[in-house]
Structure formats: C-alpha cells, structure tokens
Amino acid sequence: MNAEIITIGDEILIGQITDTNSAFLGKQLNKIGIDVVQITSIKDEENIIIKALEDAETRADIIITTGGLGPTKDDLTKHTLCKYFNDELVMDQKTLEHIEMIFKKYINHPILEANRSQANLPSKCIALQNKYGTAPGMWFEKDEKVFVSLPGVPFEMKALVNNEMIPRLKDRFNRPFIVHKTVLTYGLGESAIADKIEEWENNLPDFIKLAYLPSLGRVRLRLTARGNDEDLLIKGVNESVKSLHDYIGDIIKGYEDENSIEEQIGSILTEKGLSLATAESFTGGKLASIFTSVPGASAYFKGSIVSYATSAKQEVLGVPEDLITQHSVVSEEVAKEMVTRVKNMFSTDIAISTTGNAGPTKGDSDAEIGTVFIGIAFKTKVMVEKFNFGNHRERVTQKAVNKSLEMIFDLLSKN
Amino acid sequence: MNAEIITIGDEILIGQITDTNSAFLGKQLNKIGIDVVQITSIKDEENIIIKALEDAETRADIIITTGGLGPTKDDLTKHTLCKYFNDELVMDQKTLEHIEMIFKKYINHPILEANRSQANLPSKCIALQNKYGTAPGMWFEKDEKVFVSLPGVPFEMKALVNNEMIPRLKDRFNRPFIVHKTVLTYGLGESAIADKIEEWENNLPDFIKLAYLPSLGRVRLRLTARGNDEDLLIKGVNESVKSLHDYIGDIIKGYEDENSIEEQIGSILTEKGLSLATAESFTGGKLASIFTSVPGASAYFKGSIVSYATSAKQEVLGVPEDLITQHSVVSEEVAKEMVTRVKNMFSTDIAISTTGNAGPTKGDSDAEIGTVFIGIAFKTKVMVEKFNFGNHRERVTQKAVNKSLEMIFDLLSKN
Numbered sequence: 001m002n003a004e005i006i007t008i009g010d011e012i013l014i015g016q017i018t019d020t021n022s023a024f025l026g027k028q029l030n031k032i033g034i035d036v037v038q039i040t041s042i043k044d045e046e047n048i049i050i051k052a053l054e055d056a057e058t059r060a061d062i063i064i065t066t067g068g069l070g071p072t073k074d075d076l077t078k079h080t081l082c083k084y085f086n087d088e089l090v091m092d093q094k095t096l097e098h099i100e101m102i103f104k105k106y107i108n109h110p111i112l113e114a115n116r117s118q119a120n121l122p123s124k125c126i127a128l129q130n131k132y133g134t135a136p137g138m139w140f141e142k143d144e145k146v147f148v149s150l151p152g153v154p155f156e157m158k159a160l161v162n163n164e165m166i167p168r169l170k171d172r173f174n175r176p177f178i179v180h181k182t183v184l185t186y187g188l189g190e191s192a193i194a195d196k197i198e199e200w201e202n203n204l205p206d207f208i209k210l211a212y213l214p215s216l217g218r219v220r221l222r223l224t225a226r227g228n229d230e231d232l233l234i235k236g237v238n239e240s241v242k243s244l245h246d247y248i249g250d251i252i253k254g255y256e257d258e259n260s261i262e263e264q265i266g267s268i269l270t271e272k273g274l275s276l277a278t279a280e281s282f283t284g285g286k287l288a289s290i291f292t293s294v295p296g297a298s299a300y301f302k303g304s305i306v307s308y309a310t311s312a313k314q315e316v317l318g319v320p321e322d323l324i325t326q327h328s329v330v331s332e333e334v335a336k337e338m339v340t341r342v343k344n345m346f347s348t349d350i351a352i353s354t355t356g357n358a359g360p361t362k363g364d365s366d367a368e369i370g371t372v373f374i375g376i377a378f379k380t381k382v383m384v385e386k387f388n389f390g391n392h393r394e395r396v397t398q399k400a401v402n403k404s405l406e407m408i409f410d411l412l413s414k415n
Numbered sequence: 416m417n418a419e420i421i422t423i424g425d426e427i428l429i430g431q432i433t434d435t436n437s438a439f440l441g442k443q444l445n446k447i448g449i450d451v452v453q454i455t456s457i458k459d460e461e462n463i464i465i466k467a468l469e470d471a472e473t474r475a476d477i478i479i480t481t482g483g484l485g486p487t488k489d490d491l492t493k494h495t496l497c498k499y500f501n502d503e504l505v506m507d508q509k510t511l512e513h514i515e516m517i518f519k520k521y522i523n524h525p526i527l528e529a530n531r532s533q534a535n536l537p538s539k540c541i542a543l544q545n546k547y548g549t550a551p552g553m554w555f556e557k558d559e560k561v562f563v564s565l566p567g568v569p570f571e572m573k574a575l576v577n578n579e580m581i582p583r584l585k586d587r588f589n590r591p592f593i594v595h596k597t598v599l600t601y602g603l604g605e606s607a608i609a610d611k612i613e614e615w616e617n618n619l620p621d622f623i624k625l626a627y628l629p630s631l632g633r634v635r636l637r638l639t640a641r642g643n644d645e646d647l648l649i650k651g652v653n654e655s656v657k658s659l660h661d662y663i664g665d666i667i668k669g670y671e672d673e674n675s676i677e678e679q680i681g682s683i684l685t686e687k688g689l690s691l692a693t694a695e696s697f698t699g700g701k702l703a704s705i706f707t708s709v710p711g712a713s714a715y716f717k718g719s720i721v722s723y724a725t726s727a728k729q730e731v732l733g734v735p736e737d738l739i740t741q742h743s744v745v746s747e748e749v750a751k752e753m754v755t756r757v758k759n760m761f762s763t764d765i766a767i768s769t770t771g772n773a774g775p776t777k778g779d780s781d782a783e784i785g786t787v788f789i790g791i792a793f794k795t796k797v798m799v800e801k802f803n804f805g806n807h808r809e810r811v812t813q814k815a816v817n818k819s820l821e822m823i824f825d826l827l828s829k830n
Binding site: 022224298 | 425427438441442452459529530547568569570630693703710716721726727730731760805806808810
C-alpha cells in the first residue's frame with residue numbers, strides 16, 4: 001500500500017517557502033503502514049498538474065495533493081481536478097455554511113463572492129471540512145485508487161489529515177505494518193560506525209532495512225521493518241537493536257521513535273519534577289525555542305537569558321567584568337559563571353549555558369572560530385565542556401544545540 | 416532554461432527530515448535566470464533513481480540530484496550514475512588528497528577505506544571539491560544537458576552550489592532574466608485583497624505573473640517577470656508595484672526581495688545605530704532566535720529575557736506580583752511592564768514584549784485562548800496592542816511572531 005504526495009505551487013519551486021507539509025504527511029502515512037514512494041513539487045498549471053496526477057497513478061494507490069485551493073486567481077487545482085475526473089463544480093451547502101461560520105467567527109471583513117465560491121466543489125468528491133480555514137479538502141475514488149486534495153496552509157492541512165484523511169484511509173485500505181526504530185549515536189562519524197557494525201549489518205534479517213542519518217555531531221541509525229505481523233516486526237527490530245549494543249553500546253545515547261530528543265527530555269523532566277533554564281550567547285534563543293516548542297513545556301521550562309552582547313552578560317546575567325577581561329567571553333570560566341547565575345535567577349534544578357565563536361568573524365573574543373563552551377549546572381554540581389565545531393557558522397550553532405540536548409539527555413539518564 | 420531537482424533518500428519520504436535543500440537550490444537557480452520546473456523526492460534504489468533521471472531529462476536542461484553520496488552501504492547514487500552514463504569508477508587523486516586533508520584537520524578518528532573510496536568517481540565527471548566534507552560533487556554533461564550530483568548535508572551542499580555549481584552554470588548557459596518582487600501586506604485576507612486589486616491584476620503586462628502567498632496574519636504578493644531584457648523587466652515590475660499602491664497602499668508594509676523582513680529590520684537598525692532586546696513569554700525565544708539568525712546581528716541585538724514561567728516574570732524581569740495578581744499575566748499592564756523592564760535591563764533603544772495564551776489550555780491566566788498582547792518601547796514611548804489570533808497553538812505563536820516583526824518594521828519606517 002503506497003502513496004505519492006504532489007505539492008502544487010511556484011512558491012516551493014522558486015524557494016520562497018520550504019515544503020514542510022510533505023514531511024508531516026510522510027510521517028502520518030508511515031504510522032498507519034502506508035509507504036510514500038515519491039514527493040513531487042510542480043507548478044500551478046493545468047497541463048502540468050494533470051500529467052503529474054497521471055504519472056502518480058502509475059506508481060501509487062493513494063495520491064495526495066497539497067496547495068492550490070485558495071480563493072484567488074492563481075489557484076486552479078479545483079478546476080483541474082474537475083477536468084481530470086470529468087466532473088463539474090456544484091455548490092455544497094454544508095461547506096457553504098462552514099465558510100460563513102468561519103467568516104463570522106474569525107475574519108474581520110465581510111464575506112466575498114470569491115469565498116462563497118470555495119463551496120463549489122466537484123460533484124464526485126466527498127468534502128472534508130477544514131476546521132481552521134475556508135478551503136475544504138476533497139476525497140475522490142477512481143479505479144480502486146484514492147485521491148485526496150488538501151489546502152497548503154500547514155495547520156489547516158494538518159488538522160484535515162488527522163481528523164479526516166487518516167481515519168478514512170484506515171477504513172478504506174488493509175495495510176501492512178511499518179515499524180521504525182531510530183538509534184541516536186553521538187561522537188563517531190558515519191563511516192567509523194559502519195566499520196564497527198559491518199558484521200551486525202550483514203546479519204540483519206531480510207525484513208529490516210538500515211539507514212544512516214548523519215547530522216551535525218550525531219548519527220542516527222534507522223531500522224525499518226515491513227510486514228504483516230506487527231508483533232514479529234517489533235520483536236525483530238528490538239532484538240537487532242539489542243545486539244547493536246554489543247558493537248557500539250558506548251556511543252548509543254537513546255532512541256527517537258515518535259518523540260524527538262527534546263520531547264524525551266521534557267517527559268523525563270516532567271516525571272522527575274525537575275525544572276530547567278538556559279543562558280545563551282551565540283545560540284541566540286535557539287535552545288529556549290526548541291524547549292518551548294514541546295507542548296506542556298511550562299511544566300519544567302522556566303525561561304532563558306539570551307545574553308547575545310557581552311554587555312548583556314555583565315549587566316543582565318551579572319558575570320563580573322574582571323572575569324571576562326581575564327578569560328574572554330568565550331571561556332570555561334564565563335560558561336561556568338553564566339550557568340550558575342541563570343540557575344539562581346530562575347531558581348531551577350538544571351541550567352545550561354552556551355558561549356562560543358560561531359564566526360564568520362571573531363567578535364568580542366580571540367578564541368578560535370568554532371570554539372564552544374557548554375556549561376551544565378545540576379543541583380549543586382557545575383560542569384563545563386569545551387568543543388571545536390569547525391569553521392562554518394551554521395554548523396557550529398547547530399552542533400552546539402545538538403550537543404546541549406545530548407548533554408541534558410545524558411545527565412537525566414544517569415541521575 | 417530550466418532545471419529539475421531530484422532529492423534521494425528515504426528520510427525525506429518517511430518525514431524524518433524536512434527537505435530544506437530544494438528551497439535553497441530553487442532560490443539560487445532563480446537568481447541566475449534558471450527556472451525550476453519540478454522537485455522530485457525518491458527512494459534510494461537504483462531502478463527508481465534511473466527512472467527519475469530519465470523522466471527529468473524530458474523536462475529539464477539541468478538535472479540536479481542531492482543526497483546518497485555518503486560512505487555507507489545505503490548510499491548508492493554514485494554507482495547508479497555510473498550505470499546511467501555507462502561509465503566506471505576511477506580513483507581521483509585530487510579528491511583523495513582533499514579527503515585526507517579533511518580527516519587530518521577536522522575528524523578525530525583515523526581515515527577508513529570507506530572514506531578513501533569516496534575518491535573513486537565516475538571517469539566522465541568533473542569532481543566538484545566539497546570544502547566542508549568528504550563527499551565531492553559531480554558534474555556530467557550528456558546530449559547538451561548538464562547533470563550535477565550534490566551531497567545531502569545542507570551546509571556542504573550550499574558551499575558546493577555557491578562556489579562550484581552556480582559559476583559553472585553561468586559559464587555554460589545563456590540564460591534569460593527572472594525578476595521577482597514580493598510586496599508584504601498585513602491586515603487583509605487573500606480574497607479581500609484580490610477583490611480590491613482585480614482591475615490592477617487584469618491590467619498587468621503579459622510578461623508579469625502574480626501569485627498570492629498567504630501566511631499567518633500577512634499576505635505576500637509576488638510579481639514575477641521573465642524575459643531577455645532585464646532593464647525592461649525591472650521597469651515593468653516597479654511600475655506595476657507603484658500602481659498597486661493606488662489600490663492597497665494602506666496595507667503595504669514593505670517588500671521582500673533578496674532580504675527577509677528580519678534582515679531588513681537588521682539593516683535599518685545598523686544604519687540608524689539603534690539597539691534591540693526582547694522579553695518573551697509564550698513565543699519562548701523564537702523572536703530572539705529569528706533576530707540572531709541574521710549575520711551581523713551583534714551590531715544591534717543585545718539579548719532577550721525569555722520569561723516563560725510566571726515566576727520568571729516576577730523574579731527575573733521584576734514585574735510586580737501585585738500587577739500580575741490584579742491584571743493576570745496576559746494583560747496590557749504586564750506587556751507594558753515587561754517591555755519597559757527589558758529595555759532598561761539591556762539598555763537598548765527599542766524593546767519588544769509578548770505575553771499571551773496560545774492554548775491548548777489556559778495556563779496561568781483566564782484570558783481567552785488566542786489573546787495576545789505585544790508591547791513596544793521606543794526611546795521614551797511605550798505602546799501595547801491587543802490581538803486575538805484564533806484557536807490554534809501553532810497559528811497563535813506564528814501570528815504573534817509575524818506581527819511583532821511587522822510592528823518593529825513599521826516603527827522603524829516611521830521614525
């Protein structure tokens with residue numbers, strides 16, 4: 001059972017927006033055993049959309065389009081779907097009522113003809129009501145294949161997928177099972193890991209596929225099992241992961257399944273009743289932003305001091321000027337002082353601090369570009385680690401964020 | 416002159432990572448007049464890669480692949496390219512020396528055979544040296560078409576594109592010009608704008624195409640002109656934008672060309688010698704993170720207090736407990752106090768504060784979900800605006816971030 005995703009609109013092709021919808025769809029479909037075989041981004045032109053639909057039909061059982069459903073002239077997905085299914089638009093009363101309700105409740109200008117016409121839908125489709133917007137989703141069936149058209153606005157699309165599309169796909173198709181387990185490793189490169197686990201990899205059962213996902217400072221190893229007996233798949237994956245520990249147990253720091261590392265940190269903090277704050281220099285609020293992106297973060301995340309400027313480290317965090325003059329802002333001593341002070345300011349159990357030179361220029365410190373100090377305070381203990389994350393601004397920052405998450409995760413696993 | 420991008424690897428299809436490479440490539444290619452006609456994400460399997468290359472050849476002059484160049488077993492792009500071009504792998508001495516240098520300089524374990532073999536390249540390709548990694552890019556030519564294979568790691572890919580691929584494409588092809596101009600509007604929906612500018616839109620010259628890009632709280636209008644006379648295109652676009660002011664001048668807040676709104680804010684702050692700080696509650700450091708993502712931000716951005724917990728608003732920012740008890744944390748008074756205090760703490764010219772209920776539950780305030788207060792302090796003035804951004808956590812947060820950027824931008828344009 002497989003699917004293809006077609007995203008419609010020039011804004012993706014010219015790079016004005018990043019396509020985040022496809023990753024969301026890929027994840028949700030996988031969870032219910034539907035394999036995404038291709039994602040295709042195309043222009044908002046009738047003949048191109050039709051060709052893409054025809055091609056997708058040759059590859060997939062389920063074809064999902066996103067985008068091109070707005071009320072304005074550049075959006076023509078709906079008319080093209082009519083042509084493709086040899087259909088015509090008819091007014092859908094329930095959709096019209098929904099659009100009128102959305103306007104009454106959330107939009108501060110009168111409803112227009114263009115909005116009302118969003119209730120004109122192909123007669124052969126089932127309308128999927130959009131909880132957060134005026135463009136409905138559409139569900140078509142043709143020759144045993146299912147076509148779903150979704151709006152492009154991410155949170156509208158997500159609600160339609162979770163509330164309407166996924167339940168309908170579950171009813172409509174018998175699906176195999178897909179089981180993923182992703183092992184988080186830190187500290188060794190992709191090829192060094194491959195070298196150490198060669199024997200293990202060669203002995204993996206046929207129904208399990210392995211992929212290496214290197215990213216800055218960590219390599220994730222993804223095991224994917226496909227088949228009809230879910231228990232067998234889970235058992236096979238768990239046994240393989242267990243035996244992987246005999247080869248690289250020292251660098252395995254955890255697993256990422258449904259949950260990202262920040263979500264796992266959040267669960268542990270909530271469970272243990274511990275609180276967290278950050279003091280960030282060159283990471284500029286990225287750590288705080290990641291922690292607060294997790295729903296329920298208010299249970300443990302108290303806040304952050306982003307002391308981007310050296311003056312802010314002194315005036316807001318209270319790091320003594322002498323200490324900075326003596327050791328420079330990028331130093332073990334400053335990282336230690338930052339983390340101690342932020343922990344006291346927010347009265348938390350745990351705090352983390354970052355200070356470093358991400359480049360491209362050296363700024364207020366003579367430390368080599370790529371030099372990063374990360375400080376962690378836990379109860380009465382404070383520790384600082386020094387790193388060199390290389391010579392590229394984006395890489396240095398992302399590696400520091402990943403390393404900070406790893407260090408917190410590590411600390412929580414051991415305490 | 417057009418291009419197709421093929422991204423290779425299951426991690427995109429199963430939604431484990433979001434494809435950000437394609438947006439970057441789309442933007443860079445557009446800048447030099449190359450139109451991206453399709454982006455295709457496929458599995459890491461030989462027959463699928465070959466079929467995708469064949470199909471892309473029917474649509475595009477330039478075919479760019481990303482991903483599948485790592486040293487491990489799941490990466491087979493290189494072998495597949497050999498098959499596609501009827502070629503064989505040979506050791507490239509310059510690439511080998513480069514890999515050995517990268518290992519010596521940045522990687523803390525010995526070089527392995529798997530890494531050395533990354534220097535085995537198809538004999539017909541030109542190797543493009545990867546400044547930040549061990550996987551080289553590859554450039555092929557066949558029947559007047561160009562094929563470029565790039566590694567999937569974003570910062571490695573970006574450097575290869577800027578330093579190697581773009582200069583070579585510029586040399587290789589005569590290209591038309593593509594001129595984009597994007598008008599930023601705030602405060603009206605897509606359909607209301609379409610209604611107001613219908614006459615203007617109907618009178619656009621044939622060589623200019625209009626697209627509506629709605630996102631939370633703002634609609635961007637993108638004008639795209641294509642042709643061989645760049646001066647004429649620029650003139651046409653500028654005249655159309657000028658006449659657009661007669662229709663919706665009141666909601667046009669600026670333009671987005673090369674530069675995002677945060678980059679434009681950064682330029683104005685730098686030019687005027689003004690400094691900025693933020694006090695963030697439910698936005699959790701997202702504003703700080705956006706401001707510090709702009710290179711050169713240290714010239715104006717001093718820092719942020721992320722006071723996520725109510726206790727942090729009192730203990731770290733110093734908002735009086737009485738004020739919170741009397742008005743609740745989500746109130747005009749608290750937003751005003753937050754912004755005044757953070758401005759003093761960081762000694763800046765400008766400060767911005769956010770407090771609100773993003774949901775899904777109400778938290779420490781009884782304010783309705785979606786209620787947001789944004790405070791701005793500029794020199795001796797403080798103003799607070801109240802908003803209701805609806806009923807979806809992600810939407811409320813993103814709308815508040817967008818609105819904050821708009822308010823700062825507006826303030827700077829008027830002062």
